[in-house]
Amino acid sequence: MAGNWAGLGAAVISFLYLYDRVANYIPFQIRDHLATFFHKVVSFVNPYDQITIHEYCGEYMQRDELYVASEAYLSSTCSSRARKLKADLGQESDKPSVTIDDYEEVIDTFRGVSVWWCACMRPNSHTISFYPNQEQRKYYRLTFHNRHRKLVEGEYLNHVLREGRDVTIRNRIRKLFTNNPSSNSDRYSSLWSHVAFEHPATFDTLAMDPEKKREIIDDLVTFCKGKEYYKKIGKAWKRGYLLYGPPGTGKSTMIAAIANFLEYDVYDLELTTVKTNTELRKIFIETTGKSIIVIEDIDCSIDLTGKRKEKEEKDDEEKDEKLPSCMEEKDENSKLTLSGILNFIDGLWSACGGERIVIFTTNHVEKLDPALIRRGRMDMHIEMSYCTFEAFKVLAKNYLGILEHDLFDTIQTLLSEVNISPADVAEGLMLKISRNEDVGACLMNLIRVIEAAKEEAKKKAQQKLAAQENKKSSKEESSVEKALNLEEKNSKNELAP
Numbered sequence: 001m002a003g004n005w006a007g008l009g010a011a012v013i014s015f016l017y018l019y020d021r022v023a024n025y026i027p028f029q030i031r032d033h034l035a036t037f038f039h040k041v042v043s044f045v046n047p048y049d050q051i052t053i054h055e056y057c058g059e060y061m062q063r064d065e066l067y068v069a070s071e072a073y074l075s076s077t078c079s080s081r082a083r084k085l086k087a088d089l090g091q092e093s094d095k096p097s098v099t100i101d102d103y104e105e106v107i108d109t110f111r112g113v114s115v116w117w118c119a120c121m122r123p124n125s126h127t128i129s130f131y132p133n134q135e136q137r138k139y140y141r142l143t144f145h146n147r148h149r150k151l152v153e154g155e156y157l158n159h160v161l162r163e164g165r166d167v168t169i170r171n172r173i174r175k176l177f178t179n180n181p182s183s184n185s186d187r188y189s190s191l192w193s194h195v196a197f198e199h200p201a202t203f204d205t206l207a208m209d210p211e212k213k214r215e216i217i218d219d220l221v222t223f224c225k226g227k228e229y230y231k232k233i234g235k236a237w238k239r240g241y242l243l244y245g246p247p248g249t250g251k252s253t254m255i256a257a258i259a260n261f262l263e264y265d266v267y268d269l270e271l272t273t274v275k276t277n278t279e280l281r282k283i284f285i286e287t288t289g290k291s292i293i294v295i296e297d298i299d300c301s302i303d304l305t306g307k308r309k310e311k312e313e314k315d316d317e318e319k320d321e322k323l324p325s326c327m328e329e330k331d332e333n334s335k336l337t338l339s340g341i342l343n344f345i346d347g348l349w350s351a352c353g354g355e356r357i358v359i360f361t362t363n364h365v366e367k368l369d370p371a372l373i374r375r376g377r378m379d380m381h382i383e384m385s386y387c388t389f390e391a392f393k394v395l396a397k398n399y400l401g402i403l404e405h406d407l408f409d410t411i412q413t414l415l416s417e418v419n420i421s422p423a424d425v426a427e428g429l430m431l432k433i434s435r436n437e438d439v440g441a442c443l444m445n446l447i448r449v450i451e452a453a454k455e456e457a458k459k460k461a462q463q464k465l466a467a468q469e470n471k472k473s474s475k476e477e478s479s480v481e482k483a484l485n486l487e488e489k490n491s492k493n494e495l496a497p
C-alpha cells in the first residue's frame with residue numbers, strides 16, 4: 001500500500017522538479033502562492049513521511065545502535081509476517097538468527113497505528129572505504145502517516161530501541177572479560193579482552209546453607225528489577241558483594257552462579273596490572289551495563305591496609321613543606337591508591353551505565369580497610385564457610401544423584417567435628433566418575449578423606465600447642481636467667497669497696 005502511494009508521490013515530485021526549473025521565470029508573488037499550494041497537494045497526494053536509519057554512522061563509522069536494535073526488534077516481532085527472510089549467525093550470538101530480507105516490506109502496529117519497515121541498500125558509491133561493509137550502505141526505511149509523526153518520533157522509536165536492546169541481550173553470547181596489561185594498551189586498542197563465558201555453575205549446584213542462598217537470590221532479584229526504585233531514591237543502580245572465606249569454599253563458583261542467574265557479563269579485573277587511578281577509571285568506563293565487575297583476592301591485589309593511616313601521618317609531617325596542590329593531585333593520579341578504588345566503587349563515575357554488580361573476594365576479610373567494605377560500598381557481606389551437612393547434601397545430589405543414604409549420619413557427625421572445604425568434599429565424591437565406583441564406595445572414600453583431614457587438624461593443633469609451650473618455657477627460662485644475672489650483679493656490687 002505504501003508502495004502505491006510512493007509511486008503517486010514520485011509523479012508529483014517529478015512535476016515539482018520541473019516546476020523548480022521554471023520557477024525563476026515566474027513572478028515572486030505568484031511563486032509563493034504556488035509553493036504553498038504545491039506543498040498542500042503533495043501532503044494530500046502522499047501523506048506518508050519516512051525516516052531512514054543508516055547502519056553506519058559517526059566519525060568512525062560505527063554500527064548505529066538504533067539500526068542494530070531495529071534489526072533485532074524486526075526479527076523478533078515482525079519476521080513471522082514477512083515472506084522473504086534471511087538467516088545468519090550473528091557476531092554476538094551462538095544461535096542462527098532469522099531476519100527480514102532486503103526490500104521485503106513488513107507492517108508493524110503500535111497503539112493501533114500501522115507503520116511500514118523496509119531494509120534497503122543505497123547504490124554503490126564507488127568509493128574505496130577503510131571501514132567494513134561501508135560500501136554496502138544499508139539502511140532501514142520507516143514509513144508512516146504524517147498525522148502519527150509525533151507518536152513515531154516520540155514513542156515508537158524509543159519502543160523499538162528498548163525492545164531491540166532486550167532481544168540483543170537475550171540472544172548474545174555472554175562474555176568473560178579480563179583487562180589488558182597497561183603496557184600493552186595504546187590509544188586505539190581496547191582495555192579489555194574477552195572469551196565466551198561458559199561456566200556451568202548455578203545456584204542449584206552451589207553448596208551452601210539453603211536459607212543464605214535464598215537470601216542472596218532474593219537480593220539479586222530485587223536489584224535487577226530495581227531500576228525505578230534506585231532512580232527514586234537517587235542512588236546509582238549498582239550493588240556490591242563481598243565474598244569472604246577460606247580457600248575452596250566456593251567464592252569463584254558463587255560469582256559464576258550469579259552471572260548465570262542474572263545473565264550478566266563478567267569483568268574480571270586484575271588490579272595488579274593497573275598502574276594508576278586514571279587508568280582504573282578508563283577501564284571502568286569501558287565496561288557495559290548488565291555486568292559483574294570482579295576483583296578476586298582483593299587483599300593480595302594492592303596494599304589496602306593502613307594506606308589511609310600512612311597518608312594521615314604523612315599529611316601531618318608534610319604540613320610545613322606542603323606541595324603545591326596541582327602537584328599533589330598529579331602524585332595521587334600517578335599511582336593506584338585506596339581512594340582510587342573507593343571512587344571506582346561509588347564515586348561519580350560509578351553511576352555511568354548502570355546495572356552493575358561489584359564483587360570482591362578475599363580469604364582474609366580482617367586485612368581489608370573498613371572503608372573499602374563498609375555497607376553502601378559492599379552492600380552484602382557473604383561468608384562462604386567450610387562444608388556443613390546441608391551443603392554436603394547439595395554436593396551429594398550433584399555428584400552422586402542421591403538425596404539420602406545410610407552413611408549420611410556418619411558423615412554429618414564427622415562434618416560437625418572438622419573444618420573441610422566443599423572443594424575437598426567434592427573431590428572426595430569425584431570417585432564415581434573417575435573410577436566408576438558405586439555410591440557406597442564414593443561415600444566411604446569421602447569418610448576416609450574427612451577422617452584424614454581430622455587427623456591432620458589434630459596433628460596441627462598438637463604442633464601448635466607444643467610450639468606455644470616451647471615459647472612459654474623459653475620465655476620463663478630467659479626470665480630466670482635474667483633474674484640470676486641481676487642477683488649476681490647485685491652481689492658483686494655489694495662486695496665492691
Ligand SMILES: Nc1ncnc2c1ncn2[C@@H]1O[C@H](COP(=O)(O)OP(=O)(O)OP(=O)(O)O)[C@@H](O)[C@H]1O
Nearest residue numbers: 205206207246247248249250251252253422423426
Ligand atoms: N560451595 C560450593 N558449591 C559447589 N562446589 C564448590 C563449592 N565450593 C567449592 N566447590 C568446588 O570446588 C572448586 C573450587 O571452588 P572455588 O574456586 O569456587 O573456591 P574459592 O572459594 O574461590 O577458592 P579460592 O579462595 O582459593 O579462590 C570448584 O570448582 C567447585 O567444583
Ligand SMILES: [Mg+2]
Nearest residue numbers: 251252296361
Ligand atoms: Mg576463587
